[in-house]
Amino acid sequence: MINPVSRNIFRMFILILFQVLVLNNIQVSSFINPYMYVLFILLLPFETPRWLLLISGFAIGISIDLFVNTPGMHTSATVFMAFLRPYVLKFIMPHDEYESGTYPRLYYFGFTWFLKYSLVLVFLHHTFLFYVEVFRITFFFHTMLRVMLSTLFSVFLIILSQFFIYRKQK
Amino acid sequence: MRNLLRIIILYHFQILFIILEVISISLLINQNNFQKAQFLNITHKITGRIYKKINNTTAYLSLKKTNFRLAEENAKLKNIIERTYRSDEIFFFGEYDSLYHQHYFYTSAKVINQTVNKQRNFLTLNKGSNVGIRPEMGVVSQDGVIGIVVSVSKQFSTVISLLNLDFRVSAKLAKNNYFGSLHWNGKDYRKVKLDEIPYHIDVNKGDTVVTSGYSSIFPEGITIGTVSNSEVKGGNFYEIEVDLSVDFKSLVYVEVIGNLQRKEQIELEESTND
Numbered sequence: 460m461i462n463p464v465s466r467n468i469f470r471m472f473i474l475i476l477f478q479v480l481v482l483n484n485i486q487v488s489s490f491i492n493p494y495m496y497v498l499f500i501l502l503l504p505f506e507t508p509r510w511l512l513l514i515s516g517f518a519i520g521i522s523i524d525l526f527v528n529t530p531g532m533h534t535s536a537t538v539f540m541a542f543l544r545p546y547v548l549k550f551i552m553p554h555d556e557y558e559s560g561t562y563p564r565l566y567y568f569g570f571t572w573f574l575k576y577s578l579v580l581v582f583l584h585h586t587f588l589f590y591v592e593v594f595r596i597t598f599f600f601h602t603m604l605r606v607m608l609s610t611l612f613s614v615f616l617i618i619l620s621q622f623f624i625y626r627k628q629k
Numbered sequence: 630m631r632n633l634l635r636i637i638i639l640y641h642f643q644i645l646f647i648i649l650e651v652i653s654i655s656l657l658i659n660q661n662n663f664q665k666a667q668f669l670n671i672t673h674k675i676t677g678r679i680y681k682k683i684n685n686t687t688a689y690l691s692l693k694k695t696n697f698r699l700a701e702e703n704a705k706l707k708n709i710i711e712r713t714y715r716s717d718e719i720f721f722f723g724e725y726d727s728l729y730h731q732h733y734f735y736t737s738a739k740v741i742n743q744t745v746n747k748q749r750n751f752l753t754l755n756k757g758s759n760v761g762i763r764p765e766m767g768v769v770s771q772d773g774v775i776g777i778v779v780s781v782s783k784q785f786s787t788v789i790s791l792l793n794l795d796f797r798v799s800a801k802l803a804k805n806n807y808f809g810s811l812h813w814n815g816k817d818y819r820k821v822k823l824d825e826i827p828y829h830i831d832v833n834k835g836d837t838v839v840t841s842g843y844s845s846i847f848p849e850g851i852t853i854g855t856v857s858n859s860e861v862k863g864g865n866f867y868e869i870e871v872d873l874s875v876d877f878k879s880l881v882y883v884e885v886i887g888n889l890q891r892k893e894q895i896e897l898e899e900s901t902n903d
Contacts, residue, residue, distance in 0.1 A: 509642040517649050524656075531657030535650055542646040591657065594667045 467503065471519055474499050479526040482616075490605050493613040494533075496523055497584050498620065500541050501577055502564070505557045509545055516541030529592075536588035543583055551575050565621040577617050582610045666780050669787065673753065677785040680742040681755060688739075688881065695881050702771045733848050736760055736885045738768075743790065745818040745877045750790040754883065757781045765846060767886040773852040773874040774798065774840060775883050786885075791853075792818050792877060799844050800853055803837040805830065811838070811853065811871070818877055821854065823869040830867070832859045838871050845891045 478496040485493075499519050503512060520537030524530050548563070553572055557563075565573040585606045593602050637644060658668050688695075736756065743752040756762055758781045768775040768788050776788040776796065789796050792813050800823060801808035809825035823838060836856040842849025858870040888894075 510645050513642070513645050513649055517653070520653070529657075530660040531653040531655070532661070534653035535657060538646065538649045538653060542642075545642075591664075594664050 463504065467499075467515075470502065471499050471515075471522075475519065475522050475526070478523060483527065490608045491612050492605070492609050493616055494585065494588070494609070495613055495616045495620070497537065497540060497581055497613070498617050500537065500544060501580060501617070502562070503544075504562055505548070506559075512541045512544060513538055532591055533588065535591060536584050539587045540580055540584040544580060547576065547579050547583075551579070565618070570618075573621065574614070574618065577614050578610070581613050581617070582606070585610045585613065669780060670782050673782055673785050673787065677741070677753060677755075677782070680753060684739070684741045684755075691879070691881055694879075698771065699882070705771070734887050734889060736762065736887070737882055738762070738786075738885055739882055740880045741785075743877070743880060745790075745792055748794050748815045750792040750877075751779075752776060752788040752790055752880070752883075754778075754786045754788060754885070755784070756885070757784045757786045759783050761887065762786050762885050763887070766888075767847040768883050769847070769851055769886060770875055770880060770883045772876070773854065774847060775875060775877075775880070777846055778885065790877070791821065791873070791875075798847070798853075799841040800838050801841040802826065802830070802832065802856075803839045803850070808841040808843065809866075809869075819873050820857070821871050821873060823856075823871050824866060826867040826869060828861045828865050828867055832856060832867055832869060834858070838869075845888055845894050847886065848888075 474496045478494065482493055482495055496519060500512070500516055503515060507515075516537040516539075517534055520534035521530075523533040523537075527533075548557070551572065553568055561567045563573075563576065568576075589602050589606045589609070658664055738754040738756040741753050741755045744750045752768075752775065754762075754768075762778060762781050764778050764780060766778045768778060774791055776790040776793070777798075778786050779789045780787050791798070794813065794815050797810055797812045799808055800811040807826055807830050809823050811821055811823050813821045826832065834856055838853045838856060840847040840849060840851045840853060852874050854871040854873040854875075856869055857872040859867050862868045
């Protein structure tokens, strides 16, 4: 078993590279911009201290920003999302508490739970990101449509990846 | 003290969140031009209104001096007009639209806010896109060059001052037309530096420095200042210190210069470069 810290760091690098090298080059339309790197925040273990959560969000956000040359944009959105993660987890808790030894994964808590979990957080992240990107109120509904379509697409990718990667384990 | 520490430990999550968000938002605003312009636009709408109020009152205090300057400038302008009319007959009798010959147009505006004590100084003017001011127009006063318009809202515009580390303008010595690059070194609001003048030129104290007109922003020959000190420091170029003719601390009225043929000039230059 690999050490969980190095496993998470490895996952972070893979996700950054996948986002920058693959997803950012797929330009379906201006309405669909999937940002899958937020999966990193989604998959951090339950026991992660909350300050580390924010620092991780900051780290991955600023790495993405450095690649796409928009300092602060992804950083602020990802920190925002990391901040909300504990509250969302508490809100959609299946039983009394998350058992120790489990991770926020699809195969531990089932499809519905994971869909809810990722949909809420990705939506919050995308809302923050897209509104910061346009930075004005005039295109409100246009931006809302972009947020929704991109959220659907990102969540689709995230869930797909879960089926692919974790299918064989237990 | 102990209570404070306890609060910090208790709310470390929220505090860290706020710190990180502030860092990233300030990065966002400082590093991304669009967001910066948008942010300035909104703040200008608010601050511009306040400054306008303040200025309406304080303008009375310098009324006498301003009046005197206006009268002086009027006289100067009248001289220029008479001279132009006699020398340029086509202007009257040609079949072209008079606009065709007019190269620059001037709009007067009032300075409603400005700084001189920062490293990057800006001015705010009380006119904006509603009278045709656009970014990249030059700004001068009757004494000389002030800066270049960077962003405009409907009622206001901001001008990057000559006293800004990011500002560079092409300037030349009036007596022999050798040109160089003029910039501020961030120290004294009355002095700027002129570089790239080759060392074999004769430069004396008191020589006039004017705009070169190469940038298509300023017309040729607008005063910037006079040479106060010059020395050759390594290399082949002079390092010239220029005393500004404009006193930035007493600016009230300025003129914004639009170049009517700028677009044509730039398009031609770009197509030549390609």
